[in-house]
Amino acid sequence: MKNLPLYFDYAATTPVDERVIEVMVECLGKAGNFGNPASGSHIYGQQAQQAVELARRQVASLVGASAEQIVWTSGATESNNLALKGVAQSRAGQGGHIITSRIEHKAVLDTAGQLEQAGFSVTCLAPDAQGLISPQAVKAALRDDTFLVSLMLVNNELGTLNDVVGIGEQVRRHGALLHVDAAQGAGKVAIDLASWPVDLMSFSAHKVYGPKGIGALYVGPRARSQLRAQIHGGGHEGGLRSGTLATHQIAAMGAAFALAGEVFEEETARIRRLQRRLLAHLADIPYVGRNGSPQQCIAHTLSLTFINADFNRQALSQVLAFSSTSACNSASTAPSHVLLALGRDAEAARQTIRLSLGRYTTEQDVEQAAQAIKASLSAPAFWAVARH
Known part of the structure; x- marks a missing residue:
């Protein structure tokens, strides 16, 4: 080396913070908190579930959300897919219009492209000369059939910071949902989902000194009934994302987000x-x-x-x-x-x-x-x- x-x-x-590694290791091995969080009939599963719920509260705390609004995923790419496809599929053949931008991460652009092939209309806004998508540009692009807007908080190449509050006000006034990819924003920007007009927000642990392979999607009250699961089998995470929860990764993500708030x-x-x-x-x-x-x-x-x-x-x-x-x-x-x-x-x-x-x-x-x-x-x- x-x-x-x-x-x-x-x-x-980002490298995993040593303090986060300690939390992660505590969930591994026979002497660790290795149980299945879904096995609520015994102490091993109960302790694992407690670790998962602590992490859920820690992630929610950093971004001003409630714990029950956080859904675990494998990372921001899956969160973006769940947000866009999950909302689109709730429309049951109605079609409709989605707004995104030309400078989004490919996890959003490629997903929007798949939805376009499925019959939805997609508008990709061009950034201004400063690499920003303005609320005015979003307002001008809204149509009667616009049901979803997906724009990032922080651009992953430029570091530019979109006014998602201003954008959200326009989108909410129109009656559509706003999804924000915040993979590059968590821990770097003060986020307050309790007051922001944002309905869905994607997060990733490995951008915040946590491990790869774990992320989360914030699902606000306006979006909950309009979101359809993309992974089925067991009904975990309120039916929105099935699969055995990776306690060690989830606990580490919670620790990473808690640490990000402290520093x-x-x-x-x-x-x-x-x-x-x-x-x-x-x-x-x-x-x-x-x-x-x-x-x-x-x-x-x-x-x-x-x-x-x-x-x-x-x-x-x-x-x-x-x-x-x-x-x-x-x-x-x-x-x-x-x-x-x-x-x-x-x-x-x-x-x-x-x-x-x-x-x-x-x-x-x-x-x-x-x-x-x-x-x-x-x-x-x-x-x-x-x-x-």
Whole structure:
């Protein structure tokens, strides 16, 4: 494990916090809390159920929801599928109109595409120049038959922060449901579902220093009767998601969300300082452009495009672990659909890096990252401009 590159890809996944690992391990092994939460007839199952319900309360507490409104899933992708397909299938052949955007995660875009093939009408809104979807754009796209709007809270490539409260007010006034993919927002943005006009919200543990393979869907009162299960067999989770609950993963997600609440203010302020420091170190680089709004955003994610520069991506990757697009698209050679939607061409997309900071990023990491980025821009044209 020596000589690993510096980790600047927290938006792709986070390492599990050691405090979360301790909780997770307590649910494994013969001496641990290994019972089936559905086995309520004996102490093993009862203790496991208690751990599950504690975690449900912990997740709900971070986002201002009630515990009974949290449904366990395998991650944000399943939560997104359950939200979109579950609501669409409740319409029993009526069809209708769904609104999303061109810069959503593929878990939403591909699901919306499947629903379009099934006969639903789908509108994909273009972002504005700042990488945002405005309430006004949503209002203009609403139709008489619009029954669902699905938009993310924080963009996974740009770090831009949508006004989901303003969007939700428009959607609720219209009578439709609003689903929000908050995989990149939980623990980074203060969320209050008790007051926000949001009906469904997706979460993932591994973006919040929890394990992979576990997530949740918030189901508000307006959405409950309109949601249909996608996985059947046993009627778990109020009939919305069958399957034996993974106590160790659920307990870990609860611990991760509880910890995120405890360190929220301090961690957010520290990461904001680190991002400012990184940008200050990069300020003398010509031909560098920031993608997305520098005001309406989180501090954790930064998208930079090196325009007309000889950017040595391979050399930089030996020093920094970074992304150009979301993790689910990284195996593809196609340019980022988010950057294309912003009006960047394919070449600019290839000259773009996403740097995401997190709990274990240090000031020294930031300084070394800035040095590595400058070293990767070794074209004579770059240095000629830089010297002037």
